[in-house]
Amino acid sequence: MAFIQKAIFAVVLLAVSLHRQTEAATHIVGGVSGPGWTFQTSNPTFYDTWASQETFAVGDVLVFNYASTQHDVLEVTGADLSTCTVPDSPIALNKTSNGGTLTISTSGTHYYICGITQHCPSGMKMTLTTAGSPPAPPVASSPPAATPPSNKSDAASIKSTLFTFNVMVAIVLAVVSITIL
Numbered sequence: 001m002a003f004i005q006k007a008i009f010a011v012v013l014l015a016v017s018l019h020r021q022t023e024a025a026t027h028i029v030g031g032v033s034g035p036g037w038t039f040q041t042s043n044p045t046f047y048d049t050w051a052s053q054e055t056f057a058v059g060d061v062l063v064f065n066y067a068s069t070q071h072d073v074l075e076v077t078g079a080d081l082s083t084c085t086v087p088d089s090p091i092a093l094n095k096t097s098n099g100g101t102l103t104i105s106t107s108g109t110h111y112y113i114c115g116i117t118q119h120c121p122s123g124m125k126m127t128l129t130t131a132g133s134p135p136a137p138p139v140a141s142s143p144p145a146a147t148p149p150s151n152k153s154d155a156a157s158i159k160s161t162l163f164t165f166n167v168m169v170a171i172v173l174a175v176v177s178i179t180i181l
């Protein structure tokens, strides 16, 4: 194979590899070192605050860590979240406990609650909006809550690590392809 073809192949590999890391981010709800998906009785806006510090895109995956004997997670309408109503047919549902995931399938604002009675009013609710979408008006007024420890850097550090990994893989692939082709 001519050198120019090898070079083009290497560049394509690099581009594909770099593109992959932009496809979908994974968000540990509540932060990588956070409490998981559980009661936030003393700070009912905990998950909203966390979400406001994250950047979400369509295709991103939300990981809800919880004990399956205690909680579940439903995607619901804004109206259902505001009244903590557990619908018979939620938009999406996950009951698989630790590592349970829901994917952000559309742009705009999404609403999540725990479907166990009285858990939503105890802070198991979250509203998030994908990047570039106008934020939905608050569904319920609540006094400003104390700001929890920031986990803002968590997703960024994961992305950074993924990016570094992808770059390394791309370089190795490029070197190998130039060597053997």
Ligand SMILES: [Cu+2]
Pocket (backbone or CB within 6 Å): 070, 071, 072, 114, 115, 116, 119, 120, 124
């Ligand atoms: Cu719950």
